[in-house]
Every structure is written in C-alpha cells, then in structure tokens.
Amino acid sequence: MIPDIHPFINSRKGGQLYCFALGVIAVLGQAPFHWWFITIVCMACLVARLKLARKRDKPAISGFSHGFCFAFGYFISGTYWVGSAFIARGPEFIPIMPPMVIALSLILASFWGLAGAFFCRIKKNNLVDYFAFVSLFFLAEFTRGTILGGLPWNLLGYIFEAGGPISQSASVWGVYGLTFFALSLGYLFYIFIFTNLKWQSLVIFTIATGTLFSIGSMRIQNYTPQYTKNVILRIVQTKFEQKDKFDPLKSIEITKKYLSESISPGIENITHIVWPEGAVSGLALEDESLLFAMGQYLAQRTKKPPVWLLNSLRHELRPSLKSNGSIDYYYNTSAAISFDEAGSPSLAAYSDKVRLVPFGEFIPGGKWMEIRKVPVISTSLLSISSALKKQNIVFPGLPVLSAQICYEIIFSGFTPHPKNKKRPQWILNQSNDAWFGNSFGPFQHSNMAAYRAIEEGVPVVRAAANGVSGIISPLGHYEQYMGPKETGFLDVKLPKPKTKTFFSTHVNYVLFSINLLIAMLVSFSVIKNTKI
Numbered sequence: 001m002i003p004d005i006h007p008f009i010n011s012r013k014g015g016q017l018y019c020f021a022l023g024v025i026a027v028l029g030q031a032p033f034h035w036w037f038i039t040i041v042c043m044a045c046l047v048a049r050l051k052l053a054r055k056r057d058k059p060a061i062s063g064f065s066h067g068f069c070f071a072f073g074y075f076i077s078g079t080y081w082v083g084s085a086f087i088a089r090g091p092e093f094i095p096i097m098p099p100m101v102i103a104l105s106l107i108l109a110s111f112w113g114l115a116g117a118f119f120c121r122i123k124k125n126n127l128v129d130y131f132a133f134v135s136l137f138f139l140a141e142f143t144r145g146t147i148l149g150g151l152p153w154n155l156l157g158y159i160f161e162a163g164g165p166i167s168q169s170a171s172v173w174g175v176y177g178l179t180f181f182a183l184s185l186g187y188l189f190y191i192f193i194f195t196n197l198k199w200q201s202l203v204i205f206t207i208a209t210g211t212l213f214s215i216g217s218m219r220i221q222n223y224t225p226q227y228t229k230n231v232i233l234r235i236v237q238t239k240f241e242q243k244d245k246f247d248p249l250k251s252i253e254i255t256k257k258y259l260s261e262s263i264s265p266g267i268e269n270i271t272h273i274v275w276p277e278g279a280v281s282g283l284a285l286e287d288e289s290l291l292f293a294m295g296q297y298l299a300q301r302t303k304k305p306p307v308w309l310l311n312s313l314r315h316e317l318r319p320s321l322k323s324n325g326s327i328d329y330y331y332n333t334s335a336a337i338s339f340d341e342a343g344s345p346s347l348a349a350y351s352d353k354v355r356l357v358p359f360g361e362f363i364p365g366g367k368w369m370e371i372r373k374v375p376v377i378s379t380s381l382l383s384i385s386s387a388l389k390k391q392n393i394v395f396p397g398l399p400v401l402s403a404q405i406c407y408e409i410i411f412s413g414f415t416p417h418p419k420n421k422k423r424p425q426w427i428l429n430q431s432n433d434a435w436f437g438n439s440f441g442p443f444q445h446s447n448m449a450a451y452r453a454i455e456e457g458v459p460v461v462r463a464a465a466n467g468v469s470g471i472i473s474p475l476g477h478y479e480q481y482m483g484p485k486e487t488g489f490l491d492v493k494l495p496k497p498k499t500k501t502f503f504s505t506h507v508n509y510v511l512f513s514i515n516l517l518i519a520m521l522v523s524f525s526v527i528k529n530t531k532i
Helices: 015-029 036-053 059-078 082-089 091-119 127-149 166-194 198-221 242-246 248-262 288-301 367-371 406-410 441-456 507-526
Strands: 227-237 272-274 307-319 326-339 345-352 401-403 426-432 460-465 469-472 478-482 488-495
Touching (some): 015 036, 015 059, 036 059, 036 091, 082 091, 082 242, 127 507, 166 198, 166 507, 227 460, 242 248, 248 288, 288 326, 288 345, 307 426, 426 441, 441 469
Parallel strands (some): 227 272, 426 460
Antiparallel strands (some): 227 488, 326 345, 460 469
16 A cells, blocks of 8 residues: 555645656656666656556546556657757748647557556556556557557667666667566566565665676676778768758758868778768759769879768659559668769669658658648658668678668667578668757667667667767767767778677567566456446
C-alpha cells in the first residue's frame, strides 16, 4: 500500500495533470542532458499513480488516462522541435503547425495509454506486477517504434548517453534491451520509494546498474582503435537557416560555402569529401555546372581529386504501364561522384533512401492525398519515392557500407546483414538537422546515430547540416566532432569495425516475442472481471 507521506502521488485529484508533469520532467533523461536518474524517478511515480488508478470504479479507463497523460507530456516536450520545420517551410505552413505537433504526440501517447489500461486490469502486488508493468510498457515502446513504419524517437533506452559504460550493453541487446532495463529500474525504484522492501530493491538496483556499468567500462578500456589504410575523409559543415534553402539565391550561396570549405588547404591528402543532406538543393546529380565546378576546383589543387560523397534528389523516368507515356520518380540518394585528373565527373555508385519521413517526404494516403495537392514539408516536390529495399553499397576506395540517410539512422536493426556476404564495415549518415531549428533535436538525433555504432560494432561517419557532425567509433563516442553552430571541416581517419556484435536484426524481435509472451501469460492468469 502506498504510504500517506507522498501526498503528491497519493492524491486522488489531478492525477492526469500530475502524470503530464511527470512526463515533461522525464524528458530530462534524453539528450542533451542525459539525467537518466530523473527519468527513472518519474517512471517510479507513474507506477504509483497507476496502482492508485486500479482502485477507481473503471480502472482500465483511469489507467489509460494516466499512462496517456504521462506519455503526452513526455512526447510533446521531447518532439516540440517538429514545429521548427513548419516555420522554416513558410507562412502558409504555420497555421497547421500546432495541430500537427499535437497530433503526433497524441498518436505516440496512445500506445502508453493502452499499456496503462492493461496494467490497471491486473490485481497483483508481487513479482507478477513487475513483469506486467515492464512487459506492457516495453510493448508500447516497441510497437510505437515499428508499427506502420514507426517513430522510435526518444525511446526510453536512449536516456543512457551513447558511448558511456551503460550504453555498451546495446551491443548485446540493442536500445530496446536498454528500454527494458530502464523500465525495470523504474519499477525497482517504485518499490524503494513506496513500499517496505527498500533495502532489497536498492540492492537489486545497485547490482543491476553496477554490473552494466562495470562490463561497459571494461569494454571501453579494452578498445584499441584501428583505422582503414589509405582513407582520409573530409567532413564538411556550414551553418545556415533552413528557411534560406527555399530562396534560390541564398541556397546557391550555401552551396558555394560548402565548395569553399571543401577545397581548403590539405585537400591534397584527402581521399573522400563528405557533404550532408541539405548542402545542395534539387537534382544535384543532373546539375552539370555544379559537378564540373567541383571537379575543376579539385583538379586545380590536387593531382588526384578525391571522391565526393553527397546527398541529392535523384530522378528516374519510367514507362507507364497504363499509357504510352512515362512517369517521373524521385529518390533521396547518397551518391559517390568520382573525378579524373582533369576534373571530369562521373556517378560511381548510389544508394536510395527506403524509410521516408511521413508528411516530410511523402504523404500518407498515397495518390488520394496527392490528387488533392496536400503539400509535403521538406521538398518542393509533391512526393518522392522509397527504394524497395535497403542494400549495402561500395563507394570507390572505401569498404562496404550502409548508407542511412537522415531519418533512417533512428531505426534499430535497420542495417542490412545479407547472408553469405560481408557485413557493412561502416555506416554513412548524411542528415539535414537544420529542420530542428535551435532546439534539442540535433543532439537527440546524434545520440540515436551513435547507438547504431554500438549495436552494429561499426563506425558511423556523420555529416549533419546544422547538427553534430563527425566520426563515431564502434563504441558510440565521437572521436572528432563539430557542433550545430560550427562552420568548417574535419579531416578524419575511418575506424575499422569491431568483431561482429551479438546484436543483430533479429534480437529486437526476440525481445518483442519474449515480452509479448510474458504479457499474455500475466494477462490470462490474473485479469479479473472488472468494469471497463
């Protein structure tokens, strides 16, 4: 029973408001703060509120409202940066900003609401209760990160800063495993605060966190970086405002700044130049003047021009199956441009984006929405196409890689592992974080990108316009980086990958299956006939 010495949590009035406030505070565990202990305390208080909700006449409805309000506060304060994209796009987009930002948070919060509703149907106060809470809310996090494409932004596991000791366990069970761990800590701390089993829960809490911290520390200490021979990358970054990208003259000036930084002294030692998404506008791969200008600049400064890795829209013209005409297809693409000694360019290889941003790069609802000319946020095109499958690629002079463009890097387990083929040796992440504005968004995005390095045991080369750019080691820490407000370049070596990690694309679904089985067993064994 919850003691009366906690009136804030024990009050039967204003429970939903309390939960909303707890959710807002819980975001302090995410980047750039990573005050993860605050998130754990907030989760403990959520458990207490849910246990009180069980005593209501309609516990399932009360549980839904408590879980929903906590998550709504968590998501509205953790994804408020979405509004920056509407502001940057222009005045006509601003009126739809509030409902879209709120709608996103409402959708994400509904998963937590359902978890709260199921939890409040369970009438146990023992180990079963722990398994019920952890499994149900794990399923909420997993499904909101995967169903219908998903949005796994700010999963609970991300409260442990990438590159730190605790984050190293992601090499075994991924960020979803750390999400399970965070939920477990939240329930343990609930026991510590609100029950008589204080020292027992504190011992388990300490052993659990201490074990992961110790093992992670050993992994960090035993890591000796090694680097790929004959590869020196120049990662280029220029600060700009996203709204300037929609002004043709200002957009050209932004690209000129990238050109200027790219050919700075030392270019003769560079093998590859990496530009982020957003450095060029439109169909750069068809812009002969831009490609030849880059080639001439490089040829004047070095006898062996480096390969240029850029992000651009790519155009394909395909015959229509329904008429004698043709159809235009556009793809968001990572491309490698090579140059001969005279600076003449050629497209060497490319990899198209698979996971597109809803309402940013395509309109959910397909042609029905397109016919009504519903605009997208991040492109002047009505909609762009998704590649059928993410495939690894080889760019000239580089080991096999997985090109994960912007939004794709937030998906755990997205890196391809083809059978009977060599796994990717590194990940290329080109992103335009200018869409986040002056917010926490770039740091959250950067932390998620670093987790992909830990999970896969490979380095991540990150070029993020107005974000955090640099080289991320296989342990998830930045060896070198530039912040969102910096302009310049980094000349870096490409680290070699670690040995293959235990984590793979299948680990996430193993965790999902285990937690689904636990939730079903708990539900079938303890749910009573209560009023909805």
